[in-house]
Amino acid sequence: MIIDCHCHAGRGDVMTAPWNTDAPIEPYLRRARAAGIARTVVFAPFHNDYGIANAEVAKIVARHPDRLIGFAFIHATRDRGHIFDMVRHAVTRWRFRGIKVHGYDAMPTRELCDAARAFRLPILVDVVGKAAVVDMLAPQYPDVNFLIPHLGSFRDDWRAQQLVCDQLVRYPNVFTDTSGVRRFDYLVEAIRRAGARKVLFGSDGPWLHPALELHKIRLLKLSPRDEALVLGGNAMRLLRGARRTPLPGFRSTSTSIRRSRAVVAAAGTVGDASMELEL
């Protein structure tokens, strides 16, 4: 099963560029179906209010429940004090399975990473070329999976992409997606050095064509087993652990998440509240 782990859906309200104006899902879905893509992770474009944007994504996901999987877009500083509640709402009401953060807004904070840990959600964080932050995040939250799109730089900053290749090797909880990566041999290198388990197919639709991005994976000429991991197996593994209720000891307050010592011990287990991913 092919899973596209990176696509935008809904409207932005900033309207200064395509990525903050409109991400129409219908043309994407037609292209994806023709390309054989079965499931797609979707999140909002840039927005001034991610509460509104996430609700719109939830409506879109509800229209295509067999094809779309929602992630909650969070602004780590503007939404501070409310992140746990935003994530809980997205997971319990909408069955979202991950968090999207963009470095143009703000890099992930402890509050955000704690919320991801509580619900066992992956964080897809665009580090906008500042790949060094991964060296802070990954060891601080070894039980949270960080998915770094574009090998760290949509704008082809090769230094960032080289560093992310290196981080894929060094940290078990760091992954990348292939969306928008033009420098093909960096994808070859990432898989050769870090293994196919660390690389996920993503398109950055609807602005990039999913079939074109998918063809890049075919061109890697991986073994059938490795190609299956990149095209969907890895995504399924990362999405599978999501919980609808937080791990014991995590709770929301008006300004922060209080975390008991017991949580650290419990963080490695998946309880009854984990959601089965119906794929």
Ligand SMILES: [Zn+2]
């Ligand atoms: Zn994107």
